[in-house]
Amino acid sequence: MNTHAILEVKNFSKLFFLHEQGKAIPSSHGVNIMVYPGKLTALTGPTGAGKSSVLNGIYRTYLPSSGEILYRRGNGEVIDLAMADEHSIIDLRRREIGFVTQFLRALPRQSTLDVVVQPLYRLGVDRQQARQQARDLLSALNLPERLWEISPATFSGGEKQRVNLARGLIAKPRLLLLDEPTASLDSNTAESVIDLLQQLKQQGIAMLAIFHHPELVTRLADEVVAIDSAAATENSIKENVL
Amino acid sequence: MDKVLSVTGLGKCYGKGCPLCITATGPEHDTNLCPYCGTVVAAHDVSFDLHEGEILGIIGESGSGKSTAVKCLYFDDAPDSGEAVFHDGEQSHALFDLNAAQQRRLRNHRFSMVYQNPNLGLNFGISAGGNIAERLLMSDMLDYARIRKRVKELLSRTEVLPSRMDELPKNFSGGMQQRVQIAKALSTNPPLLFLDEVTTGLDLSVQAAILDLILEIQQELSTSMIVVTHDLGVIRSLTNRTLVMKYGRIIEAGLTDQVLEDPQHAYTQRLVASAL
Numbered sequence A: 001m002n003t004h005a006i007l008e009v010k011n012f013s014k015l016f017f018l019h020e021q022g023k024a025i026p027s028s029h030g031v032n033i034m035v036y037p038g039k040l041t042a043l044t045g046p047t048g049a050g051k052s053s054v055l056n057g058i059y060r061t062y063l064p065s066s067g068e069i070l071y072r073r074g075n076g077e078v079i080d081l082a083m084a085d086e087h088s089i090i091d092l093r094r095r096e097i098g099f100v101t102q103f104l105r106a107l108p109r110q111s112t113l114d115v116v117v118q119p120l121y122r123l124g125v126d127r128q129q130a131r132q133q134a135r136d137l138l139s140a141l142n143l144p145e146r147l148w149e150i151s152p153a154t155f156s157g158g159e160k161q162r163v164n165l166a167r168g169l170i171a172k173p174r175l176l177l178l179d180e181p182t183a184s185l186d187s188n189t190a191e192s193v194i195d196l197l198q199q200l201k202q203q204g205i206a207m208l209a210i211f212h213h214p215e216l217v218t219r220l221a222d223e224v225v226a227i228d229s230a231a232a233t234e235n236s237i238k239e240n241v242l
Numbered sequence B: 001m002d003k004v005l006s007v008t009g010l011g012k013c014y015g016k017g018c019p020l021c022i023t024a025t026g027p028e029h030d031t032n033l034c035p036y037c038g039t040v041v042a043a044h045d046v047s048f049d050l051h052e053g054e055i056l057g058i059i060g061e062s063g064s065g066k067s068t069a070v071k072c073l074y075f076d077d078a079p080d081s082g083e084a085v086f087h088d089g090e091q092s093h094a095l096f097d098l099n100a101a102q103q104r105r106l107r108n109h110r111f112s113m114v115y116q117n118p119n120l121g122l123n124f125g126i127s128a129g130g131n132i133a134e135r136l137l138m139s140d141m142l143d144y145a146r147i148r149k150r151v152k153e154l155l156s157r158t159e160v161l162p163s164r165m166d167e168l169p170k171n172f173s174g175g176m177q178q179r180v181q182i183a184k185a186l187s188t189n190p191p192l193l194f195l196d197e198v199t200t201g202l203d204l205s206v207q208a209a210i211l212d213l214i215l216e217i218q219q220e221l222s223t224s225m226i227v228v229t230h231d232l233g234v235i236r237s238l239t240n241r242t243l244v245m246k247y248g249r250i251i252e253a254g255l256t257d258q259v260l261e262d263p264q265h266a267y268t269q270r271l272v273a274s275a276l
């Protein structure tokens, strides 16, 4: 593994096999990515190219079909996330790898503050202190204080997204995966998210992100990896062969 | 994190059995009933680990063997085959090699079970508080004043008014009965807790409150738990890892979000799709 990288994805592919329909759905195909501490790698490609599937594969919400996902832990050890046992993944999710998903998955009855503070509780941070950190972060993300005590279930897309971001960021992971973190934000709020991502970079956090707006790639990315849909990749292979 | 329990090759049949029971049953045969001798293969070759502070889910349709697996571990039933080792600090216990007295000791002191049916977990002939006191007595707490104090503590923790501790469980709603069962189960601070369909049949809002309670307790006490359910929502809200059972076998195991978002087995795919 490259000695500077924190994450190196080699020839990652994901294919879904749907038994009911008896068919295989190719998603990501032959993807290679490098991510470095304090840098942001952007993953670009047309819709359906399998960008989200790559992030889900790294986080192991999806089981990778092939390839290696080499991750350098805080203690220097290199682990292949594609093959790691479930308990190692649970531990990494708790301590080192954060994921801001495209859609908020929260329990319908938890208050926003509870949703955001969870990762800190799991790390055993003092409750009082954890809640203060959550409040600070929600303010930094411009989420109105009147929303903090209610459940995000009924929030607008942009409000939910900020809750999701806050939850993903609060434990200061070493590696942060971001799936369209600004997609449903107005431009002011998007700016505060961009500021925050810049700060995280300065703190040495490594990021792999999918952005809705190409302009954000230009502003934030240190590396760009463009992926094509598996179908398109197959076509281009065919064309090259012909 | 340390291992609390490791189960290997656990099996349980109901019936006289024949040499073909195992090969003639299971998901690929679409039955758990041996066509040759009529034996029910309730669980076969069930293997898994549970780590400290972890909540493991077991999901599957009715009759798939979820409760059977848990009942064997709680000594409610004796397995036909397999091993289970319980790691308790410095000590390790091979559960199925223990004698009855040793098993009773673990059951009273180190394990607890919350049943779907409060009739199984509570004695309806004595008060709610009496139920908890009884369990404390079994675990060798003998001082009356101390017991009474602990009962009050536990009932307020599970949000049952301590002022109602002297009432019979039949006076309580289903949700309250479950809370009393949970209070009773927690009374001995067990490192290992089994929960079998604890929210099934309750109102949605009551279900939600019970799930919250379980999560809070897990975070406070870092109790290891096995949660049996056929409700995907319960699995999603409580567990890190999930086993999927069908006709007595584990057909799929993985991180809970992976099992729900990227199920591998045809049966799990159908289960998840039908819940959407």
Ligand SMILES: Nc1ncnc2c1ncn2[C@@H]1O[C@H](COP(=O)(O)OP(=O)(O)OP(=O)(O)O)[C@@H](O)[C@H]1O
Binding pocket: B014, B032, B040, B041, B042, B043, B060, B061, B062, B063, B064, B065, B066, B067, B068, B069, B230
């Ligand atoms: N004491 C018993 N005698 C005979 N058969 C039994 C006994 N207990 C369980 N079984 C059978 O073993 C199989 C597994 O039962 P089990 O109670 O473990 O299912 P389960 O997965 O918990 O189902 P549910 O979701 O309905 O609670 C079923 O076919 C059941 O009928």
Ligand SMILES: Nc1ncnc2c1ncn2[C@@H]1O[C@H](COP(=O)(O)OP(=O)(O)O)[C@@H](O)[C@H]1O
Binding pocket: A016, A025, A026, A027, A028, A045, A046, A047, A048, A049, A050, A051, A052, A053, A054, B261, B262
């Ligand atoms: N959980 C899933 N089960 C089955 N197919 C999926 C799943 N997730 C994604 N796919 C399929 O994989 C392909 C890539 O999807 P995705 O990774 O979401 O693309 P992108 O993020 O690049 O738009 C699509 O064809 C999509 O339908």
Ligand SMILES: [Mg+2]
Binding pocket: A051, A052, A053, A102
């Ligand atoms: Mg996507």
Ligand SMILES: [Mg+2]
Binding pocket: B066, B067, B068, B196, B197
């Ligand atoms: Mg059952």
Ligand SMILES: [Zn+2]
Binding pocket: B017, B018, B019, B020, B021, B022, B034, B035, B036, B037, B038, B039
């Ligand atoms: Zn038979």
